[in-house]
Each structure stands twice: as structure tokens, then as C-alpha cells.
Amino acid sequence: MTENFYITTAISYPNGPPHIGHAYEAIAADVIARFQRLSGRNVRFQTGTDEHGLKMAQKAEELGVTPAQLANEMSAQFIAMCDSLNISYERFIRTSEEDHHRASQAIWQAMVDKGDMYLDRYEGWYSVRDEAFYNEDELIEGVDSEGQSVKLSPQGTAVEWTAEESWFFRLSKYQDRLIALYIENPNFIAPESRRNEVMKFVEGGLRDLSVSRTSFDWGVKVPGSPEHVMYVWVDALTNYLTGLGYPDPSDDMANYWPANVHLIGKDITRFHAVYWPAFLMSADIALPKQVFAHGFLLNKGEKMSKSAGNVVAPLQLAEDYGVDSLRYFLMREVIFGNDGSFSAETIVNIVNADLANSFGNLAQRTLSMLFKNCDGKLLWPLQQAEADIALESKIASACASELPQEFAAMRFSQGIEAWLRAVNACNQYVDEQAPWALKKTDPERMHVVLVTVYRCLRYLALAISPVVPASATHLLDQLGVATDQRDFAAFDDENWYANIAQSDYLVAKPVAIFPRQEVVQAKDNS
């Protein structure tokens, strides 16, 4: 029986164009999705945009368009980003869609039926500028324009005592069950540092959550309270269910829920690790198996911000260095779960060293010799020497065992390191065997050596394919590997090589899969 696997990214808030963080999350999720497919699972991969909320409404007004128009325009940009980064999602969800409103109202109603929703007043010091309520003890003393002493928000903006009618969710009721969840499922929140933070937060006591707003109307209407729209997180989190057809009983719900992993940025851990499971518990829906919070990307070690003027457009990087180069760099160089630093120089460095020089050139030198010296013919039957078998066994272990184990545990950089050791072993083997010398002394042996590396290349290409899908496909095409033989199950097929070798397949003059890169100078905007 085939296992199912459901992975989601957070849905992006499209009040601005996609940035490198969005690209990173999409790429990481895509690598996981492709890896799971390679492992033989039925994968459902969902991403999308979170289009409601005050900020979208404000941004639309600022631009003189309706929120729906803005959402259309911006979500198109996110879809375009996914497409250019080769993101293999099954569903791109938009929270403004009709089915999502229905799903959000259904989960809301389920929470009402459970007795977890009540109407109350939300009172506090509100800053219009910050759009946030503050506690008395958070406020600072300040002076207004007339020299009067006034209370200000921590950001120094004006606050006023405000009261708003709001629906509340009985979050406090779920404190103990949440803690039990974290203890019984240590991997529910990853990495561990995030789990510790969440544990402390919940142990510190939970207050009920205000979950509706009356101050604007760009959102999902609360059932029975048309003047209220849902607090965006109730609606946003529900997208993970909407995409499977909730609330209707459907095959997708049966097959894919609960999700295997919600991949998110570390800044929204609490919403996913506290509120979301509490909502689901209340609605009697199964809980996702894991919430994985990845880190942030820093531009040369600096946080990116509009004011610092160092925001990097993801598509520009993909355009400058290639989609697969960007994907490889992010998965290889950033320890998954930690923050990571990037720069054009580092990307070029890593990609040239690993992909162009080590791996790409290995393929190029091998296929080139096969083409020139053996007319592209593969060898059958194949009589390998001890060194050949030893190499293959090492490569098979790295590609079929080490890398998959690391990837399954979300340790992508470690998995890629194991793969790189295999690549290096192949280059080492080529140098030791020196097929160019054998060409004069023992052409038969030369052929065996080249075919041995050829066989290793298939392992290497398949294993790394989730990270660099287009390039891996390019190489597998050159190797003549059938498209239905490109998964981990094919590693167990003893006859794969015999089938190609005994066919009339010939290795053609190879085309470089990873050209060397050079740093593209940033355009001067002045």
C-alpha cells in the first residue's frame, strides 16, 4: 500500500511582492515533496496566499483598487514565483476563494458547537498606527505636541482606550491538552529550540483569544454575526483543510489529513503550534503530525529590510545564477531550521565548487570519454574488478541510504554532504583508474571503468534530483534512464543497467549540466 504525504507551506500575505524568504520556504517544501514522491509516497503539496485582513484592505485603498483586485494581482505574482522556481504544488490556494469561506465558517461553527466561542468586549490601549492593543505596563510616558504628558505605545505612537465587541475562543481551556501534546509528540514542533519556546509560552498560561473584528470587513464573515469578520488567523490556518475539501467528506480529506508537516517561518510558530492545534481539538479534527519552523535568510549576515535597502528579489537570483543553483545553495548551505546567510559570492562559490566542478565535471569527463572512445556504447555483459564494485557500493550507500535518511529527518545539508562525499569518491576513482591511460594500454578495462562511473552517475543524479530537478532530469536524459525508472524503487532494480546496455542506446556527446557561474554585478540604480 502506498503511503500518503501531505505537506503545506504557510500561505503568503500578499501585501507586497514575494521576497527571498517566500522563495526559500517554497523551495524547501518542494524539495521535501519531491523527495517523498521519489520515496514512493502519494504527495499532496499545497501553498497559496492569505488575502484577508486589515493590511490588505489598507494597501488596496492606498492604491485606489478594491482588496479583491489587489489580491488578484499579487497572488498572480506568487504563482509566477512558484512556477519559475519549479515548485511542484498540487494546489495553490487563495483564501478569498468561495470554498475557503465555507471551510472557515464550518470550523468556526464546530468550535461554537463545542461551546468554545463567546461574545465579549475587547478593551485596551489601542494604537491606530500600530494596529495593536497594548497592556498598561507596556506603555511608555511621552509628551504630545502641546507639551502634555501622554501615554505612548512601545513604538512611541499615540494610543487611546478602545473597546470593541469581539468573539473569543476559549484557548485557556486547551492549555493542559497542548502541553500533553508537546510531551507525547516531541517532534510535533521542530526544531527543538522552537519547541522549548512554545512549551514555555504555554506553561506560562494562556488567555482566551479574540478571534473576530468589526473594524473592517475584508475577511470571512462570522456565521450568525455578519458585522464580524474572522480574525485572519482563524481563516488563514483553515486553508490547510480547505485544500482537501473540508468540510465535505472527501477522498482527499481521508487520504491526506492529518498533514505530515506544515512548513513555516519561525516567526509564526505560535500560531501553528498553539492556536492551530487548539482550534482543531475544539473542532474534533485530527492534529497535523509536525510543524517545522525554518529560519530566516540574511543578506551577508544582515537582516533584510526595505529601509536598509538590501532586499533581494528571489527571481533575480534565480535569473542570475539559475533556479537549480539557487535551490542547491539554499538546501546545502543553510542548516535547515537555522538562520542562513547568503550573498552572490557565496552562491557562486558553492555552486561552482560542488555542482560545476565536482559533479557536473564528473559527468562531463565520463560521458565525454564514453562518447569519444567507446562510440557511446555501454558494456554488456559487465565484468567489474574489486575497485569498481567497492566504488559502486559506496555510492549506493550514500545515495540510497545516507541521503534519504537525512532528508527524511529534514537534515538536508547533512544529506547533501553525504552525497558530495560520493561525488568526490567518483572523481578520486577516475583519477586512480586513469581511463585516458588505459585507452592505450587496455581499452577493455577503460570501458569497464567508464561504465562503472556511468552507473554511479545514475545514483548521484537520482538522489540529488529533489534539490536540482531540472538539471537532474537533464543528466538522466543523457544517461538514457527511462522516465519511469527515476525513483528510489529503481535503486532496487537489478536489471536497470542490463536493460539499457542491451538496448541500442548510445551515449551522445554530452552537454554540460552545470555551467560555471560568475558573480553578476548588481545594477546601479542611481
Added chain:
RNA sequence: GGCGGAGUAGCUCAGUUGGUUAGAGCAGUGGAAUCAUAAUCCAUUUGUCGGGGGUUCAAAUCCCUCCUCCGCUACCA
């Protein structure tokens, strides 16, 4: 302020039940080779393991203290 994490070669990081000359990759340097994308292979330099103090036969690893950086500390998303 409270709680938590981190500070190891130029860069990114491994490395704790305390134990021989502290490791890897990249970058650098020297050499070999010439099939290949001036790619590859071999060898190799550099470290007060954040500062100071302590425990111990022995500490990057345990304790104390100080410095620096980061995260969390609820309703923008």
C-alpha cells in the same frame, strides 16, 4: 527585566557520559595529472576552542563570573 540558545581556523560549521598532537568543506599554498566545464587528484599553512577564575592527574567539553550576539516574553501578518 525573566527564560532560553550561541560565541571553535579567513568563511560556513562538526565536535560534551571530560582523556592521546582540536576536525570537515570552501578559500589559500605547493605538487601530480591532462579525460573533462582552466575542471580533477595528492599534500599542506593558520586556531590564546569569547575573556577571567575554579574543580580535576586531565576541560572546547563540568562549575562561577564577565563580555558580545540572537530567540521567546500573545492578538499586524
